[in-house]
Amino acid sequence: LPNDSRIFIVWFSLLKNIFYKLRNPKLVLSVISFLAGLTGVVYFILKPTYLKREVLLMIFFVSLMLPLLLYKVKFKGKLNETPNKKLFMAGCTFLTLLTGLYIPSLVISASPGEFISSSYLNPNRYLWSSFLLAAGAFIIWIGFFYLLAPDNIKALMDKLVWILSGLAIINYMAFGKDLGNFTSELMFDNNPEYSVLMQAVNLLVMVVAAVALYFLTKIKKEILTVVLLAGTLAFGAMSISNMNKTTRVYKSMDYVSLQEELASFKLSREGKNVVVIMMDRAMGCVVPYILNERPELMEQFDGFTFYPNTISFGGCTNFCSPALYGGYEYTPEAMNDRDDELLGDESDEALKVLPVLFDDHGYDVTVCDPPHAGFQYIPDLSIYDEYPDIKAYNTIGMFSDNPERKDELRMRNMFLYSIFKTSPLVFQNNIYNNGMYNDPDANAGFDATTQYITDNETAKGMNSYFMDNYTVLEKLPEMTQLVDGNEDTFLFLQNSTTHEVTLLQEPYYVPTAMVDNSEYDEQNSDRFVIDGREMNYDTEEQAKHYQTNMAMWIIMGEWMDYLRENGVYDNTRIIIVADHGRDTLQFDDMYYDDLGIDIGYVNPLLIVKDFDSEGFTVDDTFMTIADVPTLATEGVIADPVNPFTGNAITNDEKFTHPQEITFSHEYDILVNNGYKFIPGDWYSVHDDIFEEDNWEYLGNY
Numbered sequence: 001l002p003n004d005s006r007i008f009i010v011w012f013s014l015l016k017n018i019f020y021k022l023r024n025p026k027l028v029l030s031v032i033s034f035l036a037g038l039t040g041v042v043y044f045i046l047k048p049t050y051l052k053r054e055v056l057l058m059i060f061f062v063s064l065m066l067p068l069l070l071y072k073v074k075f076k077g078k079l080n081e082t083p084n085k086k087l088f089m090a091g092c093t094f095l096t097l098l099t100g101l102y103i104p105s106l107v108i109s110a111s112p113g114e115f116i117s118s119s120y121l122n123p124n125r126y127l128w129s130s131f132l133l134a135a136g137a138f139i140i141w142i143g144f145f146y147l148l149a150p151d152n153i154k155a156l157m158d159k160l161v162w163i164l165s166g167l168a169i170i171n172y173m174a175f176g177k178d179l180g181n182f183t184s185e186l187m188f189d190n191n192p193e194y195s196v197l198m199q200a201v202n203l204l205v206m207v208v209a210a211v212a213l214y215f216l217t218k219i220k221k222e223i224l225t226v227v228l229l230a231g232t233l234a235f236g237a238m239s240i241s242n243m244n245k246t247t248r249v250y251k252s253m254d255y256v257s258l259q260e261e262l263a264s265f266k267l268s269r270e271g272k273n274v275v276v277i278m279m280d281r282a283m284g285c286v287v288p289y290i291l292n293e294r295p296e297l298m299e300q301f302d303g304f305t306f307y308p309n310t311i312s313f314g315g316c317t318n319f320c321s322p323a324l325y326g327g328y329e330y331t332p333e334a335m336n337d338r339d340d341e342l343l344g345d346e347s348d349e350a351l352k353v354l355p356v357l358f359d360d361h362g363y364d365v366t367v368c369d370p371p372h373a374g375f376q377y378i379p380d381l382s383i384y385d386e387y388p389d390i391k392a393y394n395t396i397g398m399f400s401d402n403p404e405r406k407d408e409l410r411m412r413n414m415f416l417y418s419i420f421k422t423s424p425l426v427f428q429n430n431i432y433n434n435g436m437y438n439d440p441d442a443n444a445g446f447d448a449t450t451q452y453i454t455d456n457e458t459a460k461g462m463n464s465y466f467m468d469n470y471t472v473l474e475k476l477p478e479m480t481q482l483v484d485g486n487e488d489t490f491l492f493l494q495n496s497t498t499h500e501v502t503l504l505q506e507p508y509y510v511p512t513a514m515v516d517n518s519e520y521d522e523q524n525s526d527r528f529v530i531d532g533r534e535m536n537y538d539t540e541e542q543a544k545h546y547q548t549n550m551a552m553w554i555i556m557g558e559w560m561d562y563l564r565e566n567g568v569y570d571n572t573r574i575i576i577v578a579d580h581g582r583d584t585l586q587f588d589d590m591y592y593d594d595l596g597i598d599i600g601y602v603n604p605l606l607i608v609k610d611f612d613s614e615g616f617t618v619d620d621t622f623m624t625i626a627d628v629p630t631l632a633t634e635g636v637i638a639d640p641v642n643p644f645t646g647n648a649i650t651n652d653e654k655f656t657h658p659q660e661i662t663f664s665h666e667y668d669i670l671v672n673n674g675y676k677f678i679p680g681d682w683y684s685v686h687d688d689i690f691e692e693d694n695w696e697y698l699g700n701y
Helices: 002-018 025-046 055-072 085-110 123-148 151-174 196-219 221-252 256-257 287-293 317-326 332-336 343-360 402-420 424-433 464-474 518-523 539-567 625-634
Strands: 264-267 273-278 303-306 364-366 390-393 458-460 480-483 490-496 514-516 572-577 606-609 659-663 682-684 695-700
Touching: 002 514, 085 123, 085 151, 085 221, 123 151, 123 402, 151 196, 151 221, 151 402, 151 480, 196 221, 196 424, 264 273, 264 364, 264 490, 273 625, 287 539, 317 332, 317 343, 317 625, 332 659, 343 390, 343 490, 343 625, 402 424, 464 490, 464 539, 572 625, 606 625
Parallel strands: 264 480, 273 490, 273 572, 364 390, 364 490
Antiparallel strands: 303 606, 458 514, 572 606, 659 682, 682 695
């Protein structure tokens, strides 16, 4: 044998002989094995290993089981207790219901529409996976250990399951709240962060609670099983209620399966074309910096006027899009005044104002992705059914790839999200793992449905929601039907490329599986300073919003070139507008300390190209998104009138009083859907939004 092998055999024989001389070698081996397995599990949580993760977990579990197989540990005195199998099973069932059914069902029922795609499948199907994973972890695996254990270990496991149940509830109910916006991919806009103080408080509460729960096993043992069973029944009942809510919403969205036709729209070479494109959450304040970095865009957008002094009527689509589509009769203030009508009905009416008006005047009308049509997250195009000449399509997601991977991730991560929410704060970041939930495929950078961001310069994977919208803009030339003759056309298209923010690869601002902008950002940091005014670019949110806005400008610039090359640019009026902005603190001088608001939240993009216009210009006129109907109809429809109210479509309302703006964050149309908007903070502004003195706080109502 080689020398190394002989040395190994000698040392192994020596250690084996010493080991067998011990008084109780099986006990020593059991302790060593147990500590090795425990160390492995702790390491797995704190330092995730991305290679052969499942194999490592299996090794760790076997290491923990080995003591039970080798030696039945005997303790003296009080530890030699009789197990309480009912308590153990009640605790395991409780944890299974909590993490496998209740928490996931609550997440889905909060916004079922976001879990429904064009495949139109009931979102409750994700609960089967989470429930089975929870049952496998808490009933099968732990139950297997329990069966192998001696009675005194079983008695200890009874207590541990009781304590874990209590700690899980405390963590879920009392900690880790207000983590920000949350997607159906179970990812937050920003990684959860907890201060050292908060983590210390959480750990202290956990220790105190664990001690209290342990003493309850000594003095109230007979009622513990009843408590756990009661909790299990409660969570089971609430889960059923959540599932019923999801099913009701799902059934109300049966129209989705009927709306799968690919979109197309006409643009005439000799007639007049009016195009209104709403880019959800596109930000006006970043435009000068986009043009500073890519000045060639001003040539592509020749003839456009940029209006930086533009205000929206809130920071969320439900408050803003009705005014954008219908004008000043549909501002949040005006909709509240019509308190005998449901907000959903008023919103649907606003969505029909311009399409019906242009249809009545002989235009070929197409509408794509009208936001919240039917007051649903996936637009219900049936609101246009009584107008047979209006063509309506849903385009978002129609050109995306790999929808199966999105389902797989939800199936896997629902249970892991529950573990994340029920764990002590000190472990939550490692479990959440930048939204990857320790998925080895994601860490390898091959995930095409979810982006995992490590900082504001690097990321892995691609955001499927961004891709659902970005691919629509890529397909605009294919969707465009160029027709000869003098037919007039009208297009209303909504897109959320600038809403589903993500990190993109610079300098081309394109989605890639691996993003690394560190070198480019370091070499081009001066692009964020214009005349001494600096745009903040320090956080993930600031980087994502700037980059997705830039991507939209670049790809829309390519469409402008396409229209120009095909002879339909000069005879087309184009309005590109956002419903609102975003409070990313992108600029220090746009945060008003005395009012406590970032006006970037309500400073949307507004650029307009009229027929045969030339040059790229900037106009500081005070504008609102409710000016869009006036801009769209000016000069092409004489004396335009709202077909539903009979009132003239004008922007006179802008000049009669300061505009009232809501800063409410109650964006959910499934909740904020009554006869008036849920109360929130209101402000007014006039003339120049960049002058803090022009703003006034009106109150909370």
